[in-house]
Amino acid sequence: MSFYEGVLILAGIVVIVTQGVFVLTGLTGLFSLGQAAFVAVGAYTSGIANMRFGLGFVPSILVGMTASLIASFIVGAPSLRLKRTYFSLATIAFGYGVESIITVSSWTGGSIGLIGVPNITRFWHVAVAGILVIWLVRNFKLSRYGRACISVDTDETAAQVYGVNSFWTKQIAFSLAAMIAGLAGGLFAFYLGYLSPDMFGIALSTEYLIMVFFGGLKSQTGAVFGAVILTALMEALRTAAEWRIIIYCLIILITILFRPSGVFGKWELGLPWLKKRGGEGNA
Amino acid sequence: MPETMASVLTIKEVNKSFGGLKAVDTLSIELKQGEILGLIGPNGAGKTTVLNLISRVTACDCGSIVLEGHDVGRCRPYEVSDYGLARTFQEIHLFQGMSVLDNMKAACHLSGRYSLLDALFNTPKKVKVERGIEKSCMEMLAFFGLDKDANKDAKSLPYGRQKLLEIAKALVTEPKVLLLDEPAAGLNDEETQQLLTLVKKAKERFELSIIVIEHTMDFIANISDRIVVMNFGSKLCEGTWADVRCNPEVLKCYLGED
Numbered sequence: 001m002s003f004y005e006g007v008l009i010l011a012g013i014v015v016i017v018t019q020g021v022f023v024l025t026g027l028t029g030l031f032s033l034g035q036a037a038f039v040a041v042g043a044y045t046s047g048i049a050n051m052r053f054g055l056g057f058v059p060s061i062l063v064g065m066t067a068s069l070i071a072s073f074i075v076g077a078p079s080l081r082l083k084r085t086y087f088s089l090a091t092i093a094f095g096y097g098v099e100s101i102i103t104v105s106s107w108t109g110g111s112i113g114l115i116g117v118p119n120i121t122r123f124w125h126v127a128v129a130g131i132l133v134i135w136l137v138r139n140f141k142l143s144r145y146g147r148a149c150i151s152v153d154t155d156e157t158a159a160q161v162y163g164v165n166s167f168w169t170k171q172i173a174f175s176l177a178a179m180i181a182g183l184a185g186g187l188f189a190f191y192l193g194y195l196s197p198d199m200f201g202i203a204l205s206t207e208y209l210i211m212v213f214f215g216g217l218k219s220q221t222g223a224v225f226g227a228v229i230l231t232a233l234m235e236a237l238r239t240a241a242e243w244r245i246i247i248y249c250l251i252i253l254i255t256i257l258f259r260p261s262g263v264f265g266k267w268e269l270g271l272p273w274l275k276k277r278g279g280e281g282n283a
Numbered sequence: 284m285p286e287t288m289a290s291v292l293t294i295k296e297v298n299k300s301f302g303g304l305k306a307v308d309t310l311s312i313e314l315k316q317g318e319i320l321g322l323i324g325p326n327g328a329g330k331t332t333v334l335n336l337i338s339r340v341t342a343c344d345c346g347s348i349v350l351e352g353h354d355v356g357r358c359r360p361y362e363v364s365d366y367g368l369a370r371t372f373q374e375i376h377l378f379q380g381m382s383v384l385d386n387m388k389a390a391c392h393l394s395g396r397y398s399l400l401d402a403l404f405n406t407p408k409k410v411k412v413e414r415g416i417e418k419s420c421m422e423m424l425a426f427f428g429l430d431k432d433a434n435k436d437a438k439s440l441p442y443g444r445q446k447l448l449e450i451a452k453a454l455v456t457e458p459k460v461l462l463l464d465e466p467a468a469g470l471n472d473e474e475t476q477q478l479l480t481l482v483k484k485a486k487e488r489f490e491l492s493i494i495v496i497e498h499t500m501d502f503i504a505n506i507s508d509r510i511v512v513m514n515f516g517s518k519l520c521e522g523t524w525a526d527v528r529c530n531p532e533v534l535k536c537y538l539g540e541d
Contacts (some may be wrong), residue, residue: 136403136404139402139403139404139405139409140402140403142413143397143401143402143403143409143413144388144391144392144395144396144397144402144416145399145402146402147381147385147388147389147392148389148392150378150380150381150389151378151389151392154378154379154380154381155376155377155378155379157340157360157376158372158376158378159378159389159392160340160359160360160361161338161340161360161361161363161364161369161370162364162389162390162391162392162393162452162456163361163362163364163365163392163393163456164361164392165359165361166361172399218380266380
């Protein structure tokens with residue numbers, strides 16, 4: 001596998017995760033700082049399902065996605081009823097909790113990490129999964145559920161008057177984002193072949209958020225753009241690791257100053273064409 | 284309005300306190316089928332709290348609220364809409380960043396239902412339901428003369444048209460009971476007159492029963508079949524406009540003794 005294919009795979013995996021972040025933060029207005037932990041749950045569960053139970057590539061990833069889904073209900077059920085700030089705090093706690101469990105558990109290889117996951121993921125796997133996720137998220141956005149997410153974000157009281165169950169709407173967005181993160185985690189595990197607890201910290205969750213902000217919080221196209229550009233930039237700067245975070249900070253500051261709604265704002269690629277075909281609005 | 288008309292909404296001995304302040308005090312109101320009930324009173328009389336209690340935006344302390352035979356007094360706010368209740372707010376509550384049409388579609392959350400899987404996989408069922416939603420939204424927008432603005436950002440509309448959009452949003456949910464909280468506030472005379480005509484027309488066309496709060500007395504006098512006057516959270520009196528305007532208690536507390 002060439003260096004460039006590796007970069008494309010990593011970028012594709014990040015694109016997949018940020019589609020979930022777009023649903024959660026862009027549409028629903030919820031800030032999760034534990035999204036990387038859902039990637040970890042998906043990655044470790046997929047790896048363990050393959051190594052310990054002999055499941056194949058696809059079934060292992062499906063098990064990983066299911067584990068992330070279950071985790072989203074465990075975290076979401078108590079925290080999504082609280083104010084948004086407390087929800088964000090709960091996701092931070094979840095992130096640290098997952099990291100601790102991975103570090104102490106013998107099933108996950110502890111602090112040494114999970115070694116020996118077969119290297120199966122190829123670029124076409126990520127491309128197919130990425131296109132599928134982008135299509136699913138686009139459909140979600142243009143559905144009654146997507147509109148419910150936006151209405152809960154902008155005016156929760158009014159949304160409830162129109163029959164939107166705000167808790168379930170948030171839970172659906174949170175679980176969808178978690179499952180997408182689980183899928184990305186599974187692909188990541190089978191790409192790298194090695195997983196360690198420090199790969200999925202709060203810094204990674206923050207990076208996902210920054211990517212979506214950079215591209216345009218209200219734009220699905222922006223989320224893809226932000227993920228591709230910033231992942232490529234980070235890979236290009238791999239040899240100058242100490243500069244990476246400074247460049248990241250500069251990008252955030254410049255974006256906030258000159259394009260507070262992100263590079264794409266709420267613009268969507270190809271939407272007029274889709275609108276003509278499907279008669280769909282621009283929710 | 285004939286006395287024998289069936290009740291669509293019955294509020295019985297409802298109470299609501301905020302700390303030490305009794306906002307609604309043992310209030311009973313009946314809304315009859317096809318009636319427009321005006322709810323008036325001085326600022327702080329508890330009118331908006333009554334609408335909030337009916338729509339469950341605020342929970343009542345005690346008493347019962349029966350809507351079309353269903354006790355909605357213990358419902359969650361999002362469940363009341365299912366029983367045929369829609370409302371507007373005193374301040375405009377449009378969904379920001381959405382077009383006029385998408386605001387309408389967002390209000391159709393319950394009337395156009397399909398599963399999450401249908402939504403994700405864009406099944407023919409979803410496409411069919413979405414087309415139906417769009418059709419009914421466009422028809423409602425046309426009724427209010429807003430169809431040409433369908434693709435504009437809702438917040439970019441002039442204030443008067445945003446108010447109309449709020450009512451259009453409420454009506455597209457196909458309610459039986461509509462609660463209007465100061466619909467004419469901030470409108471000029473021409474817009475108020477247009478609103479009055481549209482509300483009357485909508486009542487006939489969609490067979491609505493309406494409770495309306497308003498401070499513009501001409502509007503209330505022209506639109507209401509019956510009026511309830513509130514003061515300090517209680518009902519002061521009720522009757523036709525002719526009855527209440529001559530009531531000495533009303534003149535004293537609200538219209539001024541002169």
